[in-house]
Amino acid sequence: MHNRVGRALLALSAVLALLVAVPATTASAETIVTGNSVCSMYVNSVGFGSYCSSGQAYTGPPYTPPPTWRERLAGRPFVPCRNFPIPDGIKLPQAPEGKKWVLRITITDYKLDSYNGGPRAHLERAYMPVDAAEEAQCPFPDYMQQFWWQFQSTYPDPALQIMPTYTPRVNVPAYFTLTPGSSMVGKGDGRIYTPEELTSGYFDPQHNLTMRGMVVQLNIDPGDGTGEFTCLTGTTPLDNPTGYDETQDPYHQVNPCKHVYKKSSASQPDGMYTVKLTITWEVSYWIGKDAGGWKPIGRADVHAVQRLPVQEVEAIGG
Structure with a gap:
């Protein structure tokens, strides 16, 4: 047997044969605070994931206060928004001529003198058609990588x-x-x-x-x-x-x-x-x-x- x-x-x-049908509407949880991060999550018929601000949790000795966002920046400007590709499974109409769709996530109500952005910090999501100039409104310099973490997974x-x-x-x-x-x-x-x-x-x-x-x-x-x-x-x-x-x-x-x-x-x-x-x-x-x-x-x-x-x-x- x-x-x-x-x-x-x-x-x-x-x-x-796997047949992915018309994707379900994206379901998003409320922004959550986890450790020193704030995260926004999604799920659809292709997979699921999350976008978090603040990056990895601080792992220094317990008697050492974690650095604030301002200290992490070391005098460089804070860029609160970032453009991501549209997640798989999201269906949008044709973008206007000369533009493309992006998922723009913005960190709002943050405080730079806090180690995690402050108690009101949260993420806002928007699907936006942008041209080159509009896309450049949210640059992503290397030093901003420490403030972002992305997780995504597809179904087997x-x-x-x-x-x-x-x-x-x-x-x-x-x-x-x-x-x-x-x-x-x-x-x-x-x-x-x-x-x-x-x-x-x-x-x-x-x-x-x-x-x-x-x-x-x-x-x-x-x-x-x-x-x-x-x-x-x-x-x-x-x-x-x-x-x-x-x-x-x-x-x-x-x-x-x-x-x-x-x-x-x-x-x-x-x-x-x-x-x-x-x-x-x-x-x-x-x-x-x-x-x-x-x-x-x-x-x-x-x-x-x-x-x-x-x-x-x-x-x-x-």
């Missing part, structure tokens, strides 16, 4: 697992799950959260900010005309994410995300059903153990399709 499923997953990866390609076998049988329940690596986005450096970190949270000592994305819902249209059904995540054990116990028969499993095909796919194009997936991601942030744990920013949907053969056999085997 294990070898057959392993081979099936290899075949599955070859036919799974979905990898759908089907149990007990990749090729479902007629009248035998087929169980659907996403692989753990394709249903979670971790720390921004390619690492995925462990179950312990998901329970206790992850603390970033440099910025005191961590963002994560997790699949919270999976809508599946099995392609046989029976209509879409919804599966919620978090219903299977952490030590067995598929929720499938191979010591039990297919009719007695804990995973509620299942479908029973009543007809084979022999009459379908290429002999396979076209399974449509809507994968709902929820993005959250964490700013330390005393800040109330993970706080959701927003949700976004990612769409994918899967070609799935179904055989007219009422036994598992083959």
Whole structure:
């Protein structure tokens, strides 16, 4: 059984196609203060990220006061705004002739004689069409790098697992799950959260900010005309994410995300059903153990399709 499923997953990866539909409207959290930074975050159907002012947290001895922004500048002018590329997933109309769209983020209500910009400092975002002169209103000299930090992540390609076998049988329940690596986005450096970190949270000592994305819902249209059904995540054990116990028969499993095909796919194009997936991601942030744990920013949907053969056999085997 294990070898057959392993081979099936290899075949599955070859036919799974990610289709990003019209992106969802960007959902932004309120500006947050984290350590010596203020951050603005976003989430859409392509990915999520944050823009923070003030850069890395001060890590000097506790008896040494952190430098103020004015001291960091050392007599150089403070440039409160910066132009960024438009984040992936944001759809805008054609820019006027001679202009291009930029994401302009401005640090406002700041105080230079504070180590973190002061209690009222926050970020403002605007999508703006600019020409060369307007773009130059927000130069980015090297010394301003210390006041900015950017984080962004995209969702992994979905990898759908089907149990007990990749090729479902007629009248035998087929169980659907996403692989753990394709249903979670971790720390921004390619690492995925462990179950312990998901329970206790992850603390970033440099910025005191961590963002994560997790699949919270999976809508599946099995392609046989029976209509879409919804599966919620978090219903299977952490030590067995598929929720499938191979010591039990297919009719007695804990995973509620299942479908029973009543007809084979022999009459379908290429002999396979076209399974449509809507994968709902929820993005959250964490700013330390005393800040109330993970706080959701927003949700976004990612769409994918899967070609799935179904055989007219009422036994598992083959």
